[in-house]
Amino acid sequence: DTAVSQTPKYLVTQMGNDKSIKCEQNLGHDTMYWYKQDSKKFLKIMFSYNNKELIINETVPNRFSPKSPDKAHLNLHINSLELGDSAVYFCASSTPSGRAGTDTQYFGPGTRLTVL
């Protein structure tokens, strides 16, 4: 009964390939996120969706394309992978807690992407 799950857990691939990471949450939350955590543990938001609608799109290369088929799923597709894309990618979800900006986010276990 995992709350936020991601697949795969590890992903090793060659430069130039295209890959996808999948995320699912069974918490009934409206909002989902993708974060990138680099080798120095710095965590930065990439995208956020609310009820399948994109609401946050940070300055991320357009090789990264999120897709939300329904509000329980948020997938991340990456084209033409580069060495600098190597990182841990975290999916998270949240639901409005009554006051904007105060939501608790629930994180998945992460996907460690290694680009060779």
Add this chain to the structure above:
Amino acid sequence: AQSVTQLDSQVPVFEEAPVELRCNYSSSVSVYLFWYVQYPNQGLQLLLKYLSGSTLVKGINGFEAEFNKSQTSFHLRKPSVHISDTAEYFCAVSELTSGTYKYIFGTGTRLKVLA
């Protein structure tokens, strides 16, 4: 834009000793502050958050944090740590940008509890 500073990248401490992990944020009109913990090979989970009201916030696993507006700090404390507290700790602030809130995280502090 908001920023969050965690000055200590690593904090070693002996088991059963007290610990304080420091967090400072850039000032803003209203601030929502969070501490998250990341155990090895896991995602982040919320320890506690400050929204308003009492400046001393109690969280899970015996942790607490104190919001200090004048010093723009939100330091995390635990009076007696356990080996199982070894983890990465992240301070975050919720920032309003273009009508939407998003988290801004600090760079994390690795707490290493020694036997």
